[in-house]
Amino acid sequence: xxxxxxxxxxxxxxxxxxxxxxxxxxxxxxFGRCTVDYDGRxxxxxxxxxxxxxxxxxxxxxxxxxxxxxxxxxxxxxCEHHAxxxxxxxxxxxxxxxxxxxxxxxxxxxHQFSALDVTGGRDLDLYGSEEDLREHILxxxxxxxxxxxxxxxxxxxxxxxxxxxxxxxxxxxxxxELKRRRVGPSAASxxxxxxxxxxxxxxxxxxxxxxxxxxxxTDRAADLLKENGLEFVALxxxxxxxxxxxxxxxxxxxxxxxxxxxxxxxxxxxxxxxGSDG
Amino acid sequence: xxxxxxxxxxxxxxxxxxxxxxxxxxxxxxFGRCTVDYDGRxxxxxxxxxxxxxxxxxxxxxxxxxxxxxxxxxxxxxCEHHAxxxxxxxxxxxxxxxxxxxxxxxxxxxHQFSALDVTGGRDLDLYGSEEDLREHILxxxxxxxxxxxxxxxxxxxxxxxxxxxxxxxxxxxxxxELKRRRVGPSAASxxxxxxxxxxxxxxxxxxxxxxxxxxxxTDRAADLLKENGLEFVALxxxxxxxxxxxxxxxxxxxxxxxxxxxxxxxxxxxxxxxGSDG
DNA sequence: GCTTGGATATCGAAC
DNA sequence: GTTCGATGTCCAAGC
Numbered sequence: 281x282x283x284x285x286x287x288x289x290x291x292x293x294x295x296x297x298x299x300x301x302x303x304x305x306x307x308x309x310x311f312g313r314c315t316v317d318y319d320g321r322x323x324x325x326x327x328x329x330x331x332x333x334x335x336x337x338x339x340x341x342x343x344x345x346x347x348x349x350x351x352x353x354x355x356x357x358x359c360e361h362h363a364x365x366x367x368x369x370x371x372x373x374x375x376x377x378x379x380x381x382x383x384x385x386x387x388x389x390x391h392q393f394s395a396l397d398v399t400g401g402r403d404l405d406l407y408g409s410e411e412d413l414r415e416h417i418l419x420x421x422x423x424x425x426x427x428x429x430x431x432x433x434x435x436x437x438x439x440x441x442x443x444x445x446x447x448x449x450x451x452x453x454x455x456x457e458l459k460r461r462r463v464g465p466s467a468a469s470x471x472x473x474x475x476x477x478x479x480x481x482x483x484x485x486x487x488x489x490x491x492x493x494x495x496x497x498t499d500r501a502a503d504l505l506k507e508n509g510l511e512f513v514a515l516x517x518x519x520x521x522x523x524x525x526x527x528x529x530x531x532x533x534x535x536x537x538x539x540x541x542x543x544x545x546x547x548x549x550x551x552x553x554x555g556s557d558g
Numbered sequence: 559x560x561x562x563x564x565x566x567x568x569x570x571x572x573x574x575x576x577x578x579x580x581x582x583x584x585x586x587x588x589f590g591r592c593t594v595d596y597d598g599r600x601x602x603x604x605x606x607x608x609x610x611x612x613x614x615x616x617x618x619x620x621x622x623x624x625x626x627x628x629x630x631x632x633x634x635x636x637c638e639h640h641a642x643x644x645x646x647x648x649x650x651x652x653x654x655x656x657x658x659x660x661x662x663x664x665x666x667x668x669h670q671f672s673a674l675d676v677t678g679g680r681d682l683d684l685y686g687s688e689e690d691l692r693e694h695i696l697x698x699x700x701x702x703x704x705x706x707x708x709x710x711x712x713x714x715x716x717x718x719x720x721x722x723x724x725x726x727x728x729x730x731x732x733x734x735e736l737k738r739r740r741v742g743p744s745a746a747s748x749x750x751x752x753x754x755x756x757x758x759x760x761x762x763x764x765x766x767x768x769x770x771x772x773x774x775x776t777d778r779a780a781d782l783l784k785e786n787g788l789e790f791v792a793l794x795x796x797x798x799x800x801x802x803x804x805x806x807x808x809x810x811x812x813x814x815x816x817x818x819x820x821x822x823x824x825x826x827x828x829x830x831x832x833g834s835d836g
Numbered sequence: 837g838c839t840t841g842g843a844t845a846t847c848g849a850a851c
Numbered sequence: 852g853t854t855c856g857a858t859g860t861c862c863a864a865g866c
Contacts, residue, residue: 281669283589285563285670307622309587320844321845322684324682326681326683327678327681328678328679332674336624336626337625345680346583347615347635347680350845353844394589396589398624400605402630404602404604408601409858411857441850460600460857465839472747498838500839600859602859626846628860633859634862744855
């Protein structure tokens, strides 16, 4: 464990230590008054101010102000760091390819420089993701519906891979799309794409059900589901159970006859079970 | 401009300076060996290791390893920071509400503590966004198509606000969806939602055209557009012109003898003849 | 406060 | 390498 710290160093001192730290593979922080110019997928400039700059040994670059979780400027991993002193300023440049991008940081003054030996585990153990929700359902498919039988995960279609493909108690094909949090219109569209792909695959005469599984759904998404004859089941990704206070509110009276008189409608799409607690 | 730095401080020393720095509204960095526990929208644990922790005066919290642009753990702005010493460890806790979330960082040892007075501009001047693409088109609507007339931006519909609403030379309503980068299936679905909303609004007998404007499109998205009778125009958000080497590759104009014998001509705005069930 | 969609999104997995 | 969807996405604007 080593750390190197310079206080109000000259640019030459900073340059020297910077190059050594990059060589060592340290994580570097530079606090100072600087301007920032970015050119790549977009273009940006940032006027002078005191910021915290972080250079990681994997090439990541972060420029942080005193606000927000998101850096005001950055470079993802894979970029190359190079420092130089020009016109009385310290320039730190990060460049990468695919796409070609350049981030230039010009320091008027460096208040503090540190080189840190960052080691140790970086693998997070996380729980409550969409994958956890999927495992809950595969463990107990009746969470989706009594009689549901999962047949395949990541089943391919012309619209892309489906989260869970299976069939209901009657043998009707079902597409299940999982979301770990409250869903909006885009999730409803995504499910609709998969259902349409199966219709093209099987022919329109074959009934296909689409079920969205998530803790809750917005009103507009519920409308979209209903318009497309899709269904919704409320489940929490962490517990695999219906979210709190939903047990009594389920099966809110589905509307009587839908005007869609195809004859092959698989089941009532009671998508408005949620709609609550917006 | 002031900075406070401690090297290998005791937990008590760190605690003292930490509380003072939070009070002052400084940006704080703590480098040390720690574990991290998060509980909120999901749950996570991170085993011991040396990491760089950043506490911002707006409540943002970042835990960085030596890799990736994204922090391994974090808290967005608005959380409250509190530090304490327990069981020989320094605990830094960030809590927030809506949703309820807690981030706990337990330091076994602090290698370096810094409190920084981060000031100065934080407003980025950025160019090349979707908004810039929109301005290019509003300046010169023929970029989309000769005769195109924008009538409204952010026009509301039951499917949400459309980027640009207008009409073509024949007076046929057009929805234009803008993307600053290469688009995939979701953008095609989004455009389709808007077109469907206008069909419901105007009645299926009224033709409506949907046009996606982006630098390029993936194969699958192109298929989706075609299936739904939607169109694509290639434009670069920064220049407002067709992307490089696209001059010769005609966008809308298909090669003379297309094997597609559907009679599917986008210009005829044939969405209503298709009667898509979606 | 919730909803919606953009972002220099980043990231990872499948192809 | 590209494509695609998840993310504790974050974030701003609108309501």
